[in-house]
Amino acid sequence: MEEIVRLHASSGTTGKPIVVAYTQADLDVWSEVMVRSFAACGLHRGDVIQNAYGYGLFTGGLGAHYGAEMLGATVIPISGGNTERQLMVMADFGVTALCCTPSYFLHLLESAKETKTDFSKLRVGVFGAEPWSEAMRDRIQAESGIRAHDIYGLSEIIGPGVGIECAQQHGLHIFEDHFYPEIIDPETGDVLPDGAEGELVLTTLSKQAMPMIRYRTRDITAIMAEPCECGRTLRRIRRIGRRSDDMVIIRGVNVFPSQVETALLRVEGTLPHYQIVLTRDKGLDQIEVKVEVTPEVFSDEIRKLEALQHQLEAAIENLLGLRVTVTLVQPRSLPRSEGKARRVTDLRNL
Amino acid sequence: MKLKQLSLFLENRPGQLRAPIAALGNAGIDILTMTLADTAQFGILRFIVADPARAKDVLEAEGMIVSVTEVVPIQVDNRPGGLAAVLAAIESAGLGVEYMYDFAARATPDKAAIIFRFEDADRALEALKAAGVRILTSEELLRK
Numbered sequence: 001m002e003e004i005v006r007l008h009a010s011s012g013t014t015g016k017p018i019v020v021a022y023t024q025a026d027l028d029v030w031s032e033v034m035v036r037s038f039a040a041c042g043l044h045r046g047d048v049i050q051n052a053y054g055y056g057l058f059t060g061g062l063g064a065h066y067g068a069e070m071l072g073a074t075v076i077p078i079s080g081g082n083t084e085r086q087l088m089v090m091a092d093f094g095v096t097a098l099c100c101t102p103s104y105f106l107h108l109l110e111s112a113k114e115t116k117t118d119f120s121k122l123r124v125g126v127f128g129a130e131p132w133s134e135a136m137r138d139r140i141q142a143e144s145g146i147r148a149h150d151i152y153g154l155s156e157i158i159g160p161g162v163g164i165e166c167a168q169q170h171g172l173h174i175f176e177d178h179f180y181p182e183i184i185d186p187e188t189g190d191v192l193p194d195g196a197e198g199e200l201v202l203t204t205l206s207k208q209a210m211p212m213i214r215y216r217t218r219d220i221t222a223i224m225a226e227p228c229e230c231g232r233t234l235r236r237i238r239r240i241g242r243r244s245d246d247m248v249i250i251r252g253v254n255v256f257p258s259q260v261e262t263a264l265l266r267v268e269g270t271l272p273h274y275q276i277v278l279t280r281d282k283g284l285d286q287i288e289v290k291v292e293v294t295p296e297v298f299s300d301e302i303r304k305l306e307a308l309q310h311q312l313e314a315a316i317e318n319l320l321g322l323r324v325t326v327t328l329v330q331p332r333s334l335p336r337s338e339g340k341a342r343r344v345t346d347l348r349n350l
Numbered sequence: 351m352k353l354k355q356l357s358l359f360l361e362n363r364p365g366q367l368r369a370p371i372a373a374l375g376n377a378g379i380d381i382l383t384m385t386l387a388d389t390a391q392f393g394i395l396r397f398i399v400a401d402p403a404r405a406k407d408v409l410e411a412e413g414m415i416v417s418v419t420e421v422v423p424i425q426v427d428n429r430p431g432g433l434a435a436v437l438a439a440i441e442s443a444g445l446g447v448e449y450m451y452d453f454a455a456r457a458t459p460d461k462a463a464i465i466f467r468f469e470d471a472d473r474a475l476e477a478l479k480a481a482g483v484r485i486l487t488s489e490e491l492l493r494k
């Protein structure tokens with residue numbers, strides 16, 4: 001334990017928080033891959049980087065921070081939230097690059113337009129911690145005039161900086177000198193050839209505190225082995241659009257249907273049919289949990305049903321750490337599917 | 351005497367009321383009186399039929415959730431101050447009213463029937479009888 005100089009935690013892939021540890025050498029590697037990531041986005045000394053990833057146990061904040069510092073840029077460690085202050089800082093300090101989730105950037109963008117905030121100096125966005133689509137990138141770039149880069153990472157491997165999009169914006173270079181990528185068939189575990197779609201597994205080559213061998217990321221992608229026009233020889237992976245399990249990333253937080261199930265069980269004693277519906281309102285993710293009313297919990301008194309609704313909301317919020325709306329729906333009104341139940345309906349147009 | 355009222359959960363969106371009403375109609379069940387309580391999100395349909403057990407079966411066969419609640423039908427003079435007199439008796443008996451509604455298919459023009467839901471129907475029945483409040487029987491109510 002003496003060798004461990006830092007701990008972080010993530011919501012992990014099973015819904016329980018996963019603690020990750022770093023030695024000094026691990027932190028040095030992390031900073032180095034973040035420096036390379038920023039450089040691939042065209043950033044260097046002289047840039048003013050506003051880091052709006054959350055500082056704390058989440059790896060995003062400190063990972064980007066130390067990388068940006070080592071790059072020689074000016075770092076503004078503003079952390080997440082407080083839109084008004086974000087915009088003020090962006091204008092006052094002539095921020096040239098912003099690190100945050102893509103959905104939060106859309107939210108900032110809308111607010112900036114409403115308040116007529118000047119962000120003309122901003123030219124690069126380093127966006128990650130949640131999946132986003134090409135369509136969303138097109139929208140961000142068209143509306144803001146910046147270049148939006150996708151950054152990939154996960155706490156279990158190191159944090160942000162496992163992979164980055166270069167100026168080509170065509171796939172993410174994986175820093176395979178530290179993190180060795182393979183694609184497997186998620187059902188059989190067989191390794192698939194370059195170009196084939198499957199689950200990304202990563203092996204750490206330099207990690208000391210918590211080495212990982214063939215860590216299953218649950219992210220579905222494919223390796224692009226052909227050389228990139230940017231000249232980097234590191235192989236790329238296709239942008240990640242979906243995962244092999246039901247996990248969804250909401251406002252940068254990993255959410256599993258199993259967590260919602262735990263909360264429902266806790267309150268009701270039985271597991272009703274439910275559905276998680278994700279929408280995006282003004283750039284922010286909204287979570288609605290539809291719960292079918294069961295004979296056990298149905299009451300002929302409105303206040304009891306409303307109390308139940310609030311209890312469910314509190315129980316789910318407690319487990320996820322996110323605001324949710326619970327809607328009680330009629331029995332048998334939610335869609336049933338054969339085989340694996342689709343618990344999550346994502347209407348966010350990622 | 352106590353009366354069995356059926357309560358049904360409904361989502362607050364168009365068309366939700368029609369299905370249960372149609373199911374009862376197809377089964378030849380007459381709804382004697384009903385009331386709909388609603389919030390922004392959902393509603394509860396409360397109604398009284400002559401044969402609640404059968405109505406419950408019919409609705410449950412349609413996949414609906416039905417609960418049975420005991421309510422107390424009270425006779426109220428159909429004149430200004432009639433209901434106030436009954437409410438005064440309820441209050442002095444220390445009973446809390448959860449909700450109440452009019453029994454639509456009443457038999458006599460000078461008397462109204464009001465359905466009361468108390469927290470404890472048995473205790474309410476006893477206390478109201480003692481206070482001289484006229485409790486209706488199901489025969490009186492269901493007589494056309």
Ligand SMILES: [Zn+2]
Pocket residue numbers: 166167168173228229230231232
């Ligand atoms: Zn490249």
